[in-house]
Structure formats: C-alpha cells, structure tokens
Amino acid sequence: EPEVTQTPSHQVTQMGQEVILRCVPISNHLYFYWYRQILGQKVEFLVSFYNNEISEKSEIFDDQFSVERPDGSNFTLKIRSTKLEDSAMYFCASNEGGFRYEQYFGPGTRLTVT
Amino acid sequence: QQQVKQSPQSLIVQKGGISIINCAYENTAFDYFPWYQQFPGKGPALLIAIRPDVSEKKEGRFTISFNKSAKQFSLHIMDSQPGDSATYFCAALFQGGYSTLTFGKGTMLLVSP
Numbered sequence: 001e002p003e004v005t006q007t008p009s010h011q012v013t014q015m016g017q018e019v020i021l022r023c024v025p026i027s028n029h030l031y032f033y034w035y036r037q038i039l040g041q042k043v044e045f046l047v048s049f050y051n052n053e054i055s056e057k058s059e060i061f062d063d064q065f066s067v068e069r070p071d072g073s074n075f076t077l078k079i080r081s082t083k084l085e086d087s088a089m090y091f092c093a094s095n096e097g098g099f100r101y102e103q104y105f106g107p108g109t110r111l112t113v114t
Numbered sequence: 115q116q117q118v119k120q121s122p123q124s125l126i127v128q129k130g131g132i133s134i135i136n137c138a139y140e141n142t143a144f145d146y147f148p149w150y151q152q153f154p155g156k157g158p159a160l161l162i163a164i165r166p167d168v169s170e171k172k173e174g175r176f177t178i179s180f181n182k183s184a185k186q187f188s189l190h191i192m193d194s195q196p197g198d199s200a201t202y203f204c205a206a207l208f209q210g211g212y213s214t215l216t217f218g219k220g221t222m223l224l225v226s227p
Contacts, residue, residue, distance in 0.1 A: 004157075033214065043150075043158060043203060043217040056214055091157050101146045101209055105157035 002026045004106035006092050012112045013082055021077045021109045023092030030097035032075045034067065035105075036060070036088045043091065049075065050097075082113045118206050120218025127225050133191040135221045137204035140185065144206035148215070149178065149189050152201045161202070162189070194225045 005024045013019050025032050034046040047057040049067055066078045075094075079086055089108040095101065119138045127133045137147075145166055150158035164171045164178040164187065171178045177190040191198055204218040 042219045045214045048214050101207060102160055103215060107157045
C-alpha cells in the first residue's frame with residue numbers, strides 16, 4: 001500500500017541553525033501539507049502546497065519557514081533559523097485531490113532544538 | 115470559529131465496552147469530518163470519515179454519528195480492545211478551500227484488559 005515517507009525520523013539541531021525536513025508524498029497525489037504537533041498537544045496546520053506553490057498557510061508559518069518541491073517526488077520544509085519553540089513533531093501529509101478528501105500522514109520527524 | 119472542540123481529554127474503557135468520543139464545531143462551512151488514530155511516536159492514521167449528508171457511517175467496530183443541526187459528531191468504538199488504546203483526533207475540513215484539516219485536541223483512550 002502506498003504511504004507517505006519522511007526523513008529523518010529525528011533531527012537534533014542547535015538554536016539558530018537551519019534544518020530541512022524531507023517528505024516523499026504518495027506518488028499520484030496532488031496536494032501536500034505540513035503539520036506540526038508539539039508534545040502532548042493537537043496537530044496544527046502549517047502550510048498547503050498545490051501546483052508548485054503555497055495555497056494556504058497558517059500564522060505559524062512565518063518568514064522563517066519555506067517549502068519546496070525540488071523534483072517530482074520530494075517535498076521539503078525548511079526552517080531557516082530554528083528557535084527552541086520549533087521543537088515538535090512535523091508531519092507531512094498528501095491528498096489525491098479531485099473529489100477525494102482523505103489526507104494521509106507520514107510517520108513524522110521529531111525536531112529537537114537545543 | 116475555526117475550532118473543533120473534543121471531549122473527553124482521556125477515557126478508560128474495559129475490554130469489550132463501548133468507547134465514545136465527542137466533537138463539536140462552530141464553522142458551518144466544514145463539510146468533511148474525519149477521525150484519526152495515533153499511536154505513540156507515529157503519525158495520525160485515517161480511521162473513518164463522514165460527510166454531512168449522512169447521519170451515521172459504520173466501518174467494522176467504528177461508527178461515526180453526525181448531528182448537523184447540533185454541529186456535533188462522535189466516534190463510537192464497539193467491543194473495544196486493548197489494541198485500540200491510542201489517541202484519537204477528530205478533525206474538520208472545508209472542501210471548497212485547499213482542504214486544510216482543523217484538529218480537535220485529542221482523546222487518549224486506554225482499554226483495560
């Protein structure tokens with residue numbers, strides 16, 4: 001069964017450093033998302049991406065964040081200068097589009113900023 | 115208005131019992147309501163979903179009940195098993211947008227053997 005994959009599973013970085021989180025969405029999906037989950041809290045939307053551009057973003061997704069689909073398969077989230085409060089699980093999700101609304105999530109990347 | 119309120123925060127049910135988790139929403143533009151199951155250290159996994167044109171959807175031991183006038187929906191897990199112990203999130207989505215999910219805060223379910 002096709003699934004969303006994410007790398008790395010755990011990333012430790014120092015405050016102020018740049019990190020890139022990587023995702024491979026399900027191959028025939030058209031919509032891509034990043035969500036984050038701070039430990040013990042709910043899943044929060046960050047950004048959606050369609051047709052090679054951001055379609056929607058939340059207040060969390062400020063100028064320190066960017067997304068990119070550098071090739072036909074990868075979808076990346078970059079945090080330019082990490083802060084302690086960026087420590088969270090980051091989930092990538094994808095959706096087929098059309099009249100299918102199911103979003104499938106990857107296993108997540110645990111980001112720890114020290 | 116974008117919030118989805120979920121209760122209870124945690125739930126303990128005996129094996130074989132019925133687990134019930136409730137959610138309420140304010141935004142009447144929401145028109146797709148999925149439930150996700152999440153095990154520790156894993157991503158949310160889509161469990162079951164409903165659209166507001168039906169009042170109930172059943173898949174195996176999992177049932178969503180939907181009350182459009184009350185703007186409420188609930189997940190019922192029949193014959194709850196220890197393997198069902200997980201965190202459950204309700205969510206809502208407006209299909210006319212770019213389909214971003216708004217999640218409830220989650221319910222930690224423990225099914226005791």
